[in-house]
Amino acid sequence: MSQTPTSAPYPIGIPDAHIIRSDAEAIEVAHRVAAFLLEGDAERDRTRKVPSEVVDVFSNSGLWGITVPKVFGGAEVSYATLAEVIAVISAADASLGQIPQNHYCLLEDIRLQGSYEQKRFFFGLALKGNRFANALSETGGKNVQDIQTRIRREGDGFVIDGRKGYCTGSLYAHWLGVLALDEEDRAQLAFVPRGSEGLVIVDDWSSIGQRNTSSGTVLAEGLRVSASHLFPTHRSYDSPTLAGPFAQITTAAIDAGIARAALRDTIAFVRDHARPWIDAGVAKASEDPLTIIQVGNLGIRLEAAEALLERAGKVMDAARPATDEDNVAAASVAVAKAKVLTTEVAIEAANKLFELGGTRSTLQRHNHDRHWRNARVHTLHDPVRWKYHVVGNWLLNGIKPPRHDWS
Structure with missing residues (x-):
């Protein structure tokens, strides 16, 4: 006789969140929370366990409520600020940086399609520290839009x-x-x-x-x-809205954070543990000229990706007051450009950590492979090769990007 399935156990605390009031405060709180999360990142990844108090500290910080509109008591931070907050957290712990991503997307759905009473109720929950998760996608269909539920x-x-x-x-x-x-x-x-x-x-x-x-x-x-x-x-795509660019910029921000983490650990490992190549004629790996060039290249590419991410947020911010076909398309293209670079630099930085750190950088005690694993998995969210197509089709033919969650 089959048993009725039950949910996996996890202790859920009573939400008690601080309310963040401004973009500046959101950034400041993000850095403070990131410092806390970074302390146990490698061990949490190794054990596949996140203590409930860690998640509570994160959500009770107020960061999960920063997109709530001002008229409902939130900070209504800019899209550029939201992207930076996600990147800061993801650089400390990429898994925990991702878990509120769909929370933010769900709040955006409420903003776009909710009645006043629905907004008042659910935005109020978010400000109190309630965490929303998605049950959107399915694994068995012919493509991501094949929904059977x-x-x-x-x-x-x-x-x-x-x-x-x-x-x-x-x-x-x-x-x-x-x-x-x-x-x-x-x-x-x-x-x-x-x-x-x-x-x-x-x-x-x-x-x-x-x-x-x-x-x-x-x-x-x-x-x-x-x-x-x-x-x-469904109405979020019947007319021009920023639902698609919103979903994409939050995804790109996670990849930017993963790239930051990989570059951060590359620099630290090269400085403290790596050995220079014998032909370099130097005493330390950090003085190896070819290593210096590689790190410089990574730093430039990451900064370029971050600049495109910030620019994409600003394009979205400009479109938000009155979305139309043209400014939504411009936002989608801007986010697509950022998504290309954040994807590529995340994977590249995670690879270079081992190349520049040498064999000892692969030892299990460092758990540096989590950056590559995180980059490789998260950048599969949607194929970046299609971002090149979106940008090229816009430039060559004036074709606007399709309207869905992946554009």
Whole structure:
């Protein structure tokens, strides 16, 4: 006799978040939280375990509420600031840098499609420190937009049935945003509290990288949803919005953070542990001229990626007051350019750490391979080769990027 599946256990604390009031405060808090997270990054990656108090410190810092609009009590930071906050945290712990990424995207869905009462309720939860996780993607379809999960009306509410994958942050969440198609095949986003009957969180994420993102499976079996917790997310792409560029810039920011981490550890290891090549004629690896050139190249490429990331945020900021076909397209192109460089420099920096650090940099006690694993896994989120196509098609033919979460 089969047993009813139950959610993986994880202690969820009562949220008690500080409220951040400005962009400057958001950056300052991000650096403070990053210093705390960096202390145990390598060990958390090694053990695949994140103590609940670590996640609580992160979310109670107020950083998870910085995109809440000012009219609802939040800082409503710029997109450029949000990207920098994500990069700062991801440089300290790339897994923990990723877990609020979809939280921010879900808050953006609420901003775009929620009623006043829905915004007041859910933004209030976010400011208190509630963590939202996604149950959006699925693993068995012909492509990322092939959604099989269904939602149907039942009584005064709705019921969802389906199986979700890549549900980042699900183990740590107070609420989950579940994507399903209605009877007319329109995408609906349902917010459901953790512990809801019919909601099962499976802790089965086993990737080589981003190990602690809890990007596993979520099951919905007769999951009831209140009508007040349902959002018509399909409307976010029926007209020009920044939903797509928003999802992409937050992803690019994580890759920028991974690149920072890899370069940081490369510099430290070369200075303190690596040996110069015999033909260099120098006493220290940090004086090896070919090593100096490689580190200089990485620093330049990372700074270029960061500049494009910041510029993309500013293009989005300029478009936010009145989005239209042209400025949304310009934002998508700007983010695509940043995504190309953040992807490439993250992978390159993670590779160069070993090349410049030498054999001893591969010893398990350093766990330097986490940077390569994180870069290799996270940059698979969507193929960067298509970003080149988006930019080239815009420049050559004036073709606007498609409107979806990956553009």
